[in-house]
Amino acid sequence: MQDVLAANENMAEENAKLFGDKRVLVVNLMASPGAGKTSFILRSIAALRDDYSIAVIEGDLASKVDAEKIKAHGIPSIQINTGGGCHLEASMIRQAAGHLDLDEVDFLIIENVGNLVCPADFTLGESVRVLILSVPEGDDKPLKYPFIFKGSDVLIVNKVDMLELTDFNMERLEDVVLSLNPDVKIVPLSCRTGDGFDEWISWIKERLEVIVRRS
Amino acid sequence: MHELGLTQSILEIALDNAAKNEAGRVLKVKVVAGDLTGVIDESLRFYFDYLARGTAVEGAELTIDHPPAIVKCASCGVESRVAAGQVFACPRCDALTVELLSGREFYVDSIEIE
Ligand SMILES: Nc1nc2c(ncn2[C@@H]2O[C@H](COP(=O)(O)OP(=O)(O)OP(=O)(O)O)[C@@H](O)[C@H]2O)c(=O)[nH]1
Numbered sequence: 001m002q003d004v005l006a007a008n009e010n011m012a013e014e015n016a017k018l019f020g021d022k023r024v025l026v027v028n029l030m031a032s033p034g035a036g037k038t039s040f041i042l043r044s045i046a047a048l049r050d051d052y053s054i055a056v057i058e059g060d061l062a063s064k065v066d067a068e069k070i071k072a073h074g075i076p077s078i079q080i081n082t083g084g085g086c087h088l089e090a091s092m093i094r095q096a097a098g099h100l101d102l103d104e105v106d107f108l109i110i111e112n113v114g115n116l117v118c119p120a121d122f123t124l125g126e127s128v129r130v131l132i133l134s135v136p137e138g139d140d141k142p143l144k145y146p147f148i149f150k151g152s153d154v155l156i157v158n159k160v161d162m163l164e165l166t167d168f169n170m171e172r173l174e175d176v177v178l179s180l181n182p183d184v185k186i187v188p189l190s191c192r193t194g195d196g197f198d199e200w201i202s203w204i205k206e207r208l209e210v211i212v213r214r215s
Numbered sequence: 216m217h218e219l220g221l222t223q224s225i226l227e228i229a230l231d232n233a234a235k236n237e238a239g240r241v242l243k244v245k246v247v248a249g250d251l252t253g254v255i256d257e258s259l260r261f262y263f264d265y266l267a268r269g270t271a272v273e274g275a276e277l278t279i280d281h282p283p284a285i286v287k288c289a290s291c292g293v294e295s296r297v298a299a300g301q302v303f304a305c306p307r308c309d310a311l312t313v314e315l316l317s318g319r320e321f322y323v324d325s326i327e328i329e
C-alpha cells in the first residue's frame with residue numbers, strides 16, 4: 001500500500017528542512033482567483049521590508065504579471081508557470097528556491113495558483129498556511145471547500161471595505177470556520193484601505209522574530 | 216484537475232515495485248481513491264493507458280475503488296456517510312464539528328506482476 005501523494009510529501013519535508021536550516025519563514029498563500037493574494041503580498045512587503053528581507057515565489061497558470069508587480073518594488077521574485085496545472089507542488093518550489101539566495105532571505109511568500117480545491121492536497125514545505133477569502137465570494141465557501149479551511153493556520157477575510165455591498169455575514173463565517181478548524185486565526189482586513197492589516201502584521205512578526213533571532 | 220500528475224505517481228509506484236521484484240510485466244494495479252478525493256476515473260484510466268505504453272505496465276488492468284466518506288460527529292457521536300459535494304456536517308444533528316474517518320485516502324493498494 002503506497003500513498004499516491006507520498007512523493008510530494010517527501011519533497012515537502014526536504015523543503016521544510018532546507019528552509020529551517022536557512023532560517024526562512026515560508027508562507028503558502030492560497031485563495032480563489034482575484035481574492036487579493038498579490039495585493040496582500042504587496043501590503044505585507046511594505047509593512048515588513050524595513051525589518052526583514054523578503055522574497056516571493058509566484059505560481060500562475062501562465063504569464064508573469066504578478067512577479068513583475070513584485071519586482072517593480074525591488075523584491076526578488078520568481079515566477080513559476082504551471083502550464084495549466086491547478087496547484088503548486090513541492091518539487092516546483094525546490095526548483096524555484098534554487099534561484100534565490102536563501103542565506104539572505106528571512107521571509108518567503110509563495111502565491112499559490114488561484115484555486116480552493118487542489119492546493120489543499122499539496123504541501124510545499126511551508127511554515128504557515130494562509131488562506132484568503134474575499135467578501136464578494138460569499139460566506140458559504142467553507143461549507144463548499146472544507147479541506148482548505150481545515151488545513152489553514154490563518155484565514156484572511158479580505159475586502160471588508162465591501163461588506164456593506166453584500167450580504168456577507170462575518171459572524172456566520174467565523175462560526176462555520178471555527179467549527180471546521182478551531183485553531184485557525186481569523187483576520188478580517190482590507191488590502192485597499194489597510195483596515196485590520198496591523199493585526200496580521202503583528203501576528204506574522206511574532207513568528208518572524210522567532211526565526212530571525214534564533215542562532 | 217490534476218489527474219495527469221496523479222497517474223504518473225501511480226505508474227511510478229507500480230514500475231518501482233515491478234523492478235524491485237524483478238517482474239517482467241504488471242498485470243493489474245489496484246488503486247483506492249476515497250469519494251472525497253474528487254478523482255475522475257475516466258481521466259485516470261485515459262492517462263494510465265497513455266502513460267503505460269512501452270513500459271512494463273502496458274496493458275495492465277486498472278481497478279479503482281472508492282471508499283465512501285464517513286464522518287463521526289463530535290457532538291452526538293454518530294457515524295454517518297456523507298456524499299461528495301454534500302455539506303460537510305453531521306446529517307443527524309447538523310453539527311459541523313465532525314471527524315473524517317474515511318473518504319480522503321488515496322493509495323496504490325496492490326499490484327499483480329508476472
Ligand atoms: N475593494 C477591494 N478590492 C481589493 C482588495 N484587495 C484587492 N482588491 C482588488 O481585487 C482585484 C484582484 O486583486 P489581486 O491582488 O490581483 O488578486 P489575486 O488573488 O492576486 O488575483 P490572481 O493572482 O489573478 O488570482 C484587484 O482589482 C484589486 O485591486 C480590497 O481589500 N478591497
Ligand SMILES: [Mg+2]
Nearest residue numbers: 037038066111
Ligand atoms: Mg495574483
Ligand SMILES: [Zn+2]
Nearest residue numbers: 288291305308
Ligand atoms: Zn451529530
